[in-house]
Amino acid sequence: MKKSRNNRKKRKTAPTGKQIRRESILGMLLRDLMLTAGILVLFSLFHHVIPHLTTESAPSPMPIQTPLPTPQPVREETPAPARMEEPTPSPEPDPMDWKTKFASHFTENVVETDHSYQSPGISIDIQQYRSADELPSTYFVADIYLADLESFQTRWAGGSLVYSRHADPQKLSREAEAILSINGDYANLQETGLLVRNGEFYMDEKTLCDICVLYRDGVMETYSPEEYEVEEVLERLPWQIWKFGPALLDGEGHPRESFNTTGPISGTNPRTGIGYYEPGHYCFVVVDGRQADYSEGMTMERFARLFEELGCKAAYNLDGGRSSVMFFQQERVSHPFLDGRSAGDILLIREVEPEEETK
């Protein structure tokens, strides 16, 4: 009698085979989930957090100053000696004398409005446009004339190259006393690439990305990886090299047939880009986007066509999306998606004294 009562009790409390299996499967799934979460956390630690922490304390790569170019002799025709009858030919204008070349754009004194700035060495005019596309967008074009290439600078977050460091681009503009600035190419997010900033050499490893080179003679050129050799580029003494891309125009100023980038980046997005007309004449373009009823953004193809319409000979895409922003006199001009975000670097135009050394 007692035995059967005990057995009945046991039968009521003992779990069934199904219950045991269900619990073990659930336990297994939970453990696997926790293991996956742990792996993701560990990866993020080594991929994002630790590099950011350790490279702040480690000395940043020492920039190597590229030597100033030896002055090129002005191509002047020497007058024929001792022949008074022959007229002396007038010397050809110095191609680097942008102050004379673009004199109509500069003023003796600084003249500022809410969208323009003119001084003896810089002329900036910002215009806002609305594209008449199927997905209309608002974009800003800053037309830039410079008398001195050293006015065209870049600035790292924190003032020096540190892997993965970023800062508020408006703060960077203020630190640099920028008249005009846009977000850069977040070059400090990659440990490789061909990189020169403000004449200082950082690294010379070729990557699969297009590059944009601003040489010290004011010429700006874009290259796909197969179109350049590192040594040849460096021999021409670059002033700036950007490594985001893609390049937007071909050698004749027409949009490229294909772009060296990925699908999601080629889609309709806010955009930032730089354009080149001739030495001393450039433009910054920022397209607002991802904001319904205001500005959708542009595809890469449309962005390239925009630079063609502007008449640029070369154009280059920089970091876009939420990063795209333009500042004028350190105040925001464009309307970035979700109020923008921090940047690894900025491009800027500022006044420089003729004898001032850049950092």
Added chain:
Amino acid sequence: MKKWERFLPHLSFCMLLCLLVFMILDGYNPFMYWLTSTVSKVYIALCCGVGMLTAVLLIVRQYREKR
């Protein structure tokens, strides 16, 4: 040995699941270098190692059962 035989398939599965996540993220934003940074390359190598180890243990187990 039996503990490793039980643990390695789970580790292999979780690591490969994470790798799949990184591949998807890389498709959306390749400029975060989810697959091409030094850390990512080390991680992919570890995935290969764990996968191979799991396969070897499974092969050994099948061989023993056959015998």
